[in-house]
Amino acid sequence: MPMTPDPNESLRADSKLGPAVDAVGPLRVEPAEDFFARFVVSILRQQVSMESAAATRERLFDAIEVTPEGVLDADDEILRDAGLSRQKTGYVNNVARAFVENGYSRAYFEGMDDDAVRAELTSITGVGAWTADMQLLFSLGRPDVFPVGDLGIRKGMARLFDDLAVEDRAAMRDRAERWAPYRSYASLYLWRGVEGDDVDG
Secondary structure, eight states: OOOOOOHHHHHHTTTTTTHHHHHHHHOOOOOOOOHHHHHHHHHHHHTHHHHHHHHHHHHHHSSSOSSSHHHHHOOHHHHHHOOOOOOHHHHHHHHHHHHHTTOOOHHHHTTTHHHHHHHTTTTSSSOOOOEEEEEEEIIIIOSSSOOOTTTHHHHHHHHHHTTTTTTHHHHHHHHHHGTTTTTTHHHHHHHHHSSOOOOOO
């Protein structure tokens, strides 16, 4: 039986990303232990700093049981007191309702390709392309996700390729084709280059 290629070793051979692989060492893309809790964290991280989201996460996880049922049973004021805006309180409830009504789990999405997962998740009000990509990468552990909607990714690409502007998403998608089918791993290295640490979207 042929050996499965190692994503990190494949990327090490890339002229642009190889130095980052050497500097950082091998990284892993694995499914989250708790799909729903990880999804909620992504909602909290929409359009705020990592520090702000972390503080809200700590308060929320202390205040309620972060399960679909726990969220739906909690009074909205508890979520608001934890630091969620009115809008994000609605989004978290929408996600919880989708999990309950559709029976979402890693197994539910197992046979679906990435585009089908994106289409289903973005049908939930409050879940856009960035949040869907975070679930593909961090919740489901898909190996070939390139979340070009993330500013850190775009900064990393602009740093790696001098001719790319931060706002040029289409060109970045084209350039990232060189890393398929391991663009999730490439994304982790791009984040490391910008943030100096893991970025768990």
